[in-house]
Amino acid sequence: MHIAGSRMDRFQELNAFIAVVEAGGFSAAARRLGESQSAISKAVNALEKRLGVALLHRSTRKVTLTDQGQLYYERMGPLVDEIQVADNELTSTTLDVSGLIRIAAPSTFGRLHVLPLIPALLAQHPGLRIDMVLSDAVRDMVEDRIDLAIRVSPVEEPDSVMRRVAATSLVCGGSRRYFEKFGVPRTPAELKDHNCLVYGEMREWPFAGPEGQFNVPVRGNLSSNSVETILAGVLAGVGIGMFHRASLVGEFRHPDIVTVLDDFVRQPREVSLVWPKRRFVPTRVRTATDFLADALAQRV
Numbered sequence: 001m002h003i004a005g006s007r008m009d010r011f012q013e014l015n016a017f018i019a020v021v022e023a024g025g026f027s028a029a030a031r032r033l034g035e036s037q038s039a040i041s042k043a044v045n046a047l048e049k050r051l052g053v054a055l056l057h058r059s060t061r062k063v064t065l066t067d068q069g070q071l072y073y074e075r076m077g078p079l080v081d082e083i084q085v086a087d088n089e090l091t092s093t094t095l096d097v098s099g100l101i102r103i104a105a106p107s108t109f110g111r112l113h114v115l116p117l118i119p120a121l122l123a124q125h126p127g128l129r130i131d132m133v134l135s136d137a138v139r140d141m142v143e144d145r146i147d148l149a150i151r152v153s154p155v156e157e158p159d160s161v162m163r164r165v166a167a168t169s170l171v172c173g174g175s176r177r178y179f180e181k182f183g184v185p186r187t188p189a190e191l192k193d194h195n196c197l198v199y200g201e202m203r204e205w206p207f208a209g210p211e212g213q214f215n216v217p218v219r220g221n222l223s224s225n226s227v228e229t230i231l232a233g234v235l236a237g238v239g240i241g242m243f244h245r246a247s248l249v250g251e252f253r254h255p256d257i258v259t260v261l262d263d264f265v266r267q268p269r270e271v272s273l274v275w276p277k278r279r280f281v282p283t284r285v286r287t288a289t290d291f292l293a294d295a296l297a298q299r300v
Contacts, residue, residue: 098127
């Protein structure tokens with residue numbers, strides 16, 4: 001009887017630990033599990049005592065994982081997911097996909113192409129909770145606890161699992177009124193005479209010609225780490241920008257925006273879904289990946 005009891009205690013400790021990590025604190029974890037905050041705190045303390053390591057850094061403002069805590073969470077989180085899935089398979093005729101998924105996507109691409117898909121995903125799987133992280137910085141998936149990342153650029157993450165789902169391309173464009181005022185560049189070299197709006201650190205724009213690929217240095221009076229700022233500047237007639245063709249949707253699919261130098265801009269950009277490398281990929285993450293892969297392939 002003691003063995004069964006200790007196993008049960010371990011599972012409660014593990015559940016409490018995972019809830020604290022995913023909810024971001026003890027009080028939020030207590031609300032999620034319907035327990036008291038002291039019960040959650042007691043369970044996590046017991047787990048740390050049993051393992052002989054500190055799993056969490058506790059401060060007055062937030063709770064973060066220690067290095068050992070990060071390793072333990074990555075290892076145990078998927079196991080708890082699998083137990084949940086096994087329980088669901090027995091208790092429901094259709095497999096309930098439930099739990100939290102953190103999805104990272106580039107800001108503009110995420111707003112224009114991923115966010116519109118989320119309501120249908122949540123309607124299909126009411127047990128899911130989605131945490132969308134929109135950022136143009138490439139997030140460290142393990143450090144930021146990202147379950148699924150959407151990339152629209154070359155993926156250089158040797159430890160991750162990648163699935164290519166669609167392709168877009170770079171385009172160079174400006175507004176008709178800008179070109180009416182300053183002329184249309186016929187070759188990339190002519191960009192030196194134009195006001196080029198610089199996104200991030202992209203101070204050299206990539207082109208391809210008969211001789212192969214080459215870069216052209218560009219400069220202008222507006223730069224930003226946000227593609228939407230560059231697009232808004234282009235739409236307002238401030239200058240020329242370089243961005244993904246997939247960005248030209250919604251308010252940015254505007255009759256005033258025209259592309260230039262099309263013969264020189266031919267670099268495809270793949271849209272990929274990326275998982276951090278783990279032994280188990282939770283069912284909820286697989287489900288969201290399949291849904292987004294199909295929907296993005298039709299959309300982009």
